[in-house]
Amino acid sequence: MLLERNQTPLLSERFEVAFNQIHESLRKIVQIKDDRFVVLVKAGARNFQIVDTYKEELEQYAKLRNAIVHEKTEIGYYIAEPNRSVVERIEKIASIMGRPNYALTIATKQVVYFNMDDKILDVIHAIKEYGYSQYPIYQNKECVGLLSTGAIVKWMAANVQSSAIYLTNILVSDILQAEKALPVKFAPKSINIFEVESIFEKEHLENKDLEAVIITENGKCNETPIGLITAWDLIEIDYTAD
Missing domain, CATH: 3.10.580.10 (CBS-domain)
Structure with a gap:
């Protein structure tokens, strides 16, 4: 069972990866000194349509991420596991925000x-x-x-x-x-x-x-x-x- 879990990422692990990808995209898009996730979301929503589009969802994901990660008691163990639809949704947003988005x-x-x-x-x-x-x-x-x-x-x-x-x-x-x-x-x-x-x-x-x-x-x-x-x-x- 342990081997199977190592081979297939947990939903919580996928969620965390997508969240970190969005965090990095926000840093590149918003470009302010304070790189806290929620601060970037609030500042970005005022100036960038892509951030404003997902503002409410990103704020909820920040709360869920805190519950999942900050209360983790051991490596590979998460206190909560997001459902598949949530994980697929945050992965989609991470993909959209990570695109080059050339103005042309x-x-x-x-x-x-x-x-x-x-x-x-x-x-x-x-x-x-x-x-x-x-x-x-x-x-x-x-x-x-x-x-x-x-x-x-x-x-x-x-x-x-x-x-x-x-x-x-x-x-x-x-x-x-x-x-x-x-x-x-x-x-x-x-x-x-x-x-x-x-x-x-x-x-x-x-x-x-x-x-x-x-x-x-x-x-x-x-x-x-x-x-x-x-x-x-x-x-x-x-x-x-x-």
Whole structure:
């Protein structure tokens, strides 16, 4: 019987392994000096959706872990044994939180962008074809921000002449002279979702507007955009999916 138990991990042992894996993931995600499990969960839930998704469960697992581990009286002996469904659940969460979660997996990958001297009609055609509401704009090979469909509509409303709008010779630069480009940040393709969330959170805490994070090869503003992430992209991540 002892040999069989050594060959097959106890549910309590599997639980402890998964708990420790989550603890390590929390350290990497939250990155605060206090690395106590519950403190990391509370702090992480405020800034990271993945932690907030599992906050209540993780807090309960912390209590169960304390009961299992802290009252262990000898090696290999646990005072309590979690049921299989609990163990399988915490192992699933450990797997989800331990994934690389590269930001490109949630980014808009077919980024459509324009130059300041492009015609606004080209942008309007892109809106019809792709349905995007924001487009990176470049000047001298460097991105200056995003042009939104809202800015175009606002400019058009201000330039109606006798119930007509003439766009044939209007350039992107004409719109952005009247409507400010939306602010962006840049990140390399190696960035993960948690780091993108941190960028948005930092800007928010400093009362700065940030419309999107543009992903390029090395995170430089003069490189071709290969992905675009808005705050809504982060909100819509479903961490509960298999």
